[in-house]
Amino acid sequence: MTDQATTGRRSTDQATTGRRSTDQAMNRPATIPAATGQAAAPATREIPGTGAGHRHVLVAVVNNRPGVLNRVASLMRARNFNIDSLAVGHTERPDVSRMTITLHGDDVAVEQVAKQLYKLIDVLKVQDVSDEPRIEHELALIKVRATNSTRAEVLKIVELYKGRVVDVAADSVIVEATGTEDEIDALVALVGGFGIREMVRTGTTVMVRGPQVVEYEGAGK
Amino acid sequence: MLHESKPRGRTRIGADVLCEGLRRQGVDVIFGYPGGVLLPLYDVLGDYPELRHVLVRHEQGAAHAADGYARVTGRVGVCLATSGPGATNLVTGIANAMLDSIPMVAITGNVAAALLGKDAFQEIDITGITLPMTKHNYLVRDANELPHVIAEAFHIAQTGRPGPVHIDITKDALQQETQAPHPDAETVLAAIPGFRPTFEGHPRQLRLAAKLIDEARRPVILAGHGILLSGAWDQLREFAEKTQIPVTHTLLGIGAMDETHPLSYGYMGMHGWKHVNRAIQSSDLLIALGMRFDDRVTGKVSAYATGARIIHVDIDPAEIGKNVSVDVPIVGDVGRVLDALTPLVAARQPEDRAGYFAELADWRRGSEARSWHGSGAWRDGLLSADYVVEQIGAAADHDATLVADVGQNQMWVARYGGFRRPHSHLSSGGLGTMGYALPAAMGAAVGRPDKETWAICGDGGFQMTMQQLGTLVQEHIPVKIAILDNTKLGMIRQWQELIYSGNYHSSHLMGPDYLKLAEAYGIAAFRATTPDEVPAAIEAARAIDGPALVHFRIADEQNVFPFMPAGKGLSDLIEEWGGADE
Ligand SMILES: Cc1ncc(C[n+]2csc(CCOP(=O)(O)OP(=O)(O)O)c2C)c(N)n1
Numbered sequence: 116m117t118d119q120a121t122t123g124r125r126s127t128d129q130a131t132t133g134r135r136s137t138d139q140a141m142n143r144p145a146t147i148p149a150a151t152g153q154a155a156a157p158a159t160r161e162i163p164g165t166g167a168g169h170r171h172v173l174v175a176v177v178n179n180r181p182g183v184l185n186r187v188a189s190l191m192r193a194r195n196f197n198i199d200s201l202a203v204g205h206t207e208r209p210d211v212s213r214m215t216i217t218l219h220g221d222d223v224a225v226e227q228v229a230k231q232l233y234k235l236i237d238v239l240k241v242q243d244v245s246d247e248p249r250i251e252h253e254l255a256l257i258k259v260r261a262t263n264s265t266r267a268e269v270l271k272i273v274e275l276y277k278g279r280v281v282d283v284a285a286d287s288v289i290v291e292a293t294g295t296e297d298e299i300d301a302l303v304a305l306v307g308g309f310g311i312r313e314m315v316r317t318g319t320t321v322m323v324r325g326p327q328v329v330e331y332e333g334a335g336k
Numbered sequence: 337m338l339h340e341s342k343p344r345g346r347t348r349i350g351a352d353v354l355c356e357g358l359r360r361q362g363v364d365v366i367f368g369y370p371g372g373v374l375l376p377l378y379d380v381l382g383d384y385p386e387l388r389h390v391l392v393r394h395e396q397g398a399a400h401a402a403d404g405y406a407r408v409t410g411r412v413g414v415c416l417a418t419s420g421p422g423a424t425n426l427v428t429g430i431a432n433a434m435l436d437s438i439p440m441v442a443i444t445g446n447v448a449a450a451l452l453g454k455d456a457f458q459e460i461d462i463t464g465i466t467l468p469m470t471k472h473n474y475l476v477r478d479a480n481e482l483p484h485v486i487a488e489a490f491h492i493a494q495t496g497r498p499g500p501v502h503i504d505i506t507k508d509a510l511q512q513e514t515q516a517p518h519p520d521a522e523t524v525l526a527a528i529p530g531f532r533p534t535f536e537g538h539p540r541q542l543r544l545a546a547k548l549i550d551e552a553r554r555p556v557i558l559a560g561h562g563i564l565l566s567g568a569w570d571q572l573r574e575f576a577e578k579t580q581i582p583v584t585h586t587l588l589g590i591g592a593m594d595e596t597h598p599l600s601y602g603y604m605g606m607h608g609w610k611h612v613n614r615a616i617q618s619s620d621l622l623i624a625l626g627m628r629f630d631d632r633v634t635g636k637v638s639a640y641a642t643g644a645r646i647i648h649v650d651i652d653p654a655e656i657g658k659n660v661s662v663d664v665p666i667v668g669d670v671g672r673v674l675d676a677l678t679p680l681v682a683a684r685q686p687e688d689r690a691g692y693f694a695e696l697a698d699w700r701r702g703s704e705a706r707s708w709h710g711s712g713a714w715r716d717g718l719l720s721a722d723y724v725v726e727q728i729g730a731a732a733d734h735d736a737t738l739v740a741d742v743g744q745n746q747m748w749v750a751r752y753g754g755f756r757r758p759h760s761h762l763s764s765g766g767l768g769t770m771g772y773a774l775p776a777a778m779g780a781a782v783g784r785p786d787k788e789t790w791a792i793c794g795d796g797g798f799q800m801t802m803q804q805l806g807t808l809v810q811e812h813i814p815v816k817i818a819i820l821d822n823t824k825l826g827m828i829r830q831w832q833e834l835i836y837s838g839n840y841h842s843s844h845l846m847g848p849d850y851l852k853l854a855e856a857y858g859i860a861a862f863r864a865t866t867p868d869e870v871p872a873a874i875e876a877a878r879a880i881d882g883p884a885l886v887h888f889r890i891a892d893e894q895n896v897f898p899f900m901p902a903g904k905g906l907s908d909l910i911e912e913w914g915g916a917d918e
Pocket of ligand 1: 824
């Protein structure tokens with residue numbers, strides 16, 4: 116698998132607020148809709164967060180302290196937000212960790228997630244990178260059934276997908292694969308026919324392409 | 337000598353650091369209850385006579401008292417409990433403070449660090465429990481960290497949107513010798529780069545808001561708790577007077593504006609005044625100031641004020657666009673936002689809104705006449721609760737602090753208490769915690785000894801926390817208690833009557849002889865069972881120098897109207913039921 120940029124799917128009905136990174140000071144420019152008033156019947160008020168959802172990738176920069184992962188996970192559960200994956204590890208600074216969170220929802224719902232995350236004292240920055248050109252990778256280890264008769268075929272598929280075989284046993288191999296969620300899903304589907312004995316995936320990690328970085332409060336100290 | 341208190345010259349331990357830290361934050365009272373792991377602290381508390389310790393009768397009451405203290409003083413309330421059951425008893429009070437944005441620091445002891453995670457005696461993962469119901473929490477195992485944690489906790493509790501912060505301290509940290517100094521404000525700030533609330537509204541947003549305000553023909557102000565938390569009642573009044581926009585308020589926004597002010601229009605929502613909800617439903621611009629569009633305020637969101645644009649001012653960005661979509665969001669401290677906004681809006685005269693005001697006045701006359709028992713009697717001459725509440729409010733010329741419990745009594749207090757000054761009305765809004773009134777009134781009376789303080793409870797709620805009568809006596813806290821006794825869990829009974837076709841399961845409630853109960857504690861007590869006995873009973877209680885209790889035997893089956901059934905919209909208020917005498 117080659118490094119492959121994924122560009123976020125842009126939902127066409129997205130509010131044109133122009134900005135996807137949710138700054139703490141959420142004084143975003145408002146687009147004032149046309150006056151509702153008597154003419155617009157039957158008038159109903161839209162309920163926020165109930166629009167058509169799509170996949171979002173959030174980066175959360177947090178203090179690397181005991182319990183911070185728990186705070187984030189607890190908030191997600193308590194606020195009834197469904198996350199698809201969450202990957203965490205420390206950054207170039209040992210006291211700072213970075214999470215990649217993938218989830219589905221409309222823009223308002225995901226902005227609400229970001230704003231709730233900001234309320235955690237240990238959260239330094241939240242950025243929705245769904246619209247940025249980016250490298251999005253996760254790592255999977257897949258233990259595939261592979262006998263003398265099927266091993267060659269398994270290896271061929273793995274090679275085709277730029278995966279790596281990192282362990283060979285009499286009746287199985289461990290395949291290591293990195294790539295986007297979709298790419299790994301595709302590989303899993305292909306080797307699935309041989310029989311998957313065990314699998315573990317890290318969840319997606321992300322980095323925006325080019326010179327820009329996710330800036331955060333308290334950086335560079 | 338065995339009982340001699342330790343001399344000041346002894347070594348400084350974690351417990352001292354805690355006391356010093358509290359003093360440095362200006363704390364003068366702690367509502368607490370001791371236990372094994374807190375004994376090192378109680379061993380030194382006597383060395384800090386500036387820290388008054390109020391010994392409660394149950395830790396839930398300690399948290400509610402700290403909450404009541406915070407609401408009336410605007411300062412951080414402090415409560416203290418031991419590990420395990422002491423800590424879990426605090427939880428309801430912490431949750432209550434969280435949902436109502438009350439600045440509070442809750443302190444618990446825990447077992448020695450080496451025993452953490454071992455299911456030691458009275459060990460519970462209390463920081464795990466309080467995590468989702470606090471603004472932030474800490475587990476401290478090293479006394480050297482305590483000075484910083486205390487300063488940070490107080491900063492977080494009272495900065496931005498206030499809320500409770502919990503500090504759990506292991507017993508060995510309380511005992512540990514330490515020389516750690518207390519940090520200055522700058523050090524505290526530098527350690528929490530992720531906590532930088534926004535105070536000033538964005539200028540562009542302010543201009544957009546001003547434009548909408550100038551164009552609106554039927555604007556309504558929705559004043560919430562934020563006005564009180566921000567101390568912005570003067571700014572609210574000035575803004576309303578300049579623009580001539582009527583002010584409605586949420587449950588916790590009561591007191592944000594004097595109810596007798598010509599622009600004060602009343603209490604909104606599920607049990608709010610029909611004229612208020614009508615004004616909101618027919619508005620073309622809602623100006624929401626420090627409120628959060630709670631479901632008790634909006635009813636069914638899809639049917640909420642469908643012809644109105646919304647300007648929403650709140651210090652918590654996450655509240656904006658959470659429950660309703662808004663047209664102009666303004667993140668900031670509502671007082672500072674109004675300081676900047678008022679000069680931008682056009683001045684109006686009452687005559688400019690003559691038609692609008694005439695209609696509003698007409699609605700108001702109608703709805704007020706419908707739900708009011710000025711004679712004091714409900715059906716068959718039975719004592720009417722709204723009259724009792726009105727009489728209590730009037731007795732101290734609307735200057736007393738009235739602390740409501742939860743249920744029908746809470747709605748009667750909100751509707752008929754007659755509030756004229758900020759912080760004169762306390763209520764458990766978000767959590768709706770029965771048993772809140774008495775302990776919260778205790779804290780309120782300690783925080784504002786210059787104000788007469790009433791706890792107004794249903795018989796159900798009173799029985800939940802009545803053990804605090806002992807605290808009132810021992811600590812000489814002069815709370816006046818009004819029990820609105822309908823021998824029912826009234827609000828439950830009301831729903832059963834209105835929604836569950838009169839299937840009254842478990843809503844009838846027996847109680848003690850409240851006068852004898854008070855007498856057992858040495859508390860003066862009075863009773864009123866008919867309207868004409870009410871004023872004298874209130875005056876008798878007021879004349880007592882100390883706590884007093886009045887048992888009002890009200891009608892069993894009086895309902896609170898209007899009433900918005902769950903899942904309905906604000907326009908679907910039920911105003912009467914089975915006869916006009918409701
Ligand atoms: C701790 C708690 N338990 C249960 C409830 C549910 N509840 C809400 S109102 C109410 C009845 C209250 O009865 P009472 O205290 O007698 O007051 P009334 O409604 O009669 O004024 C109950 C049980 C609650 N709000 N809080």
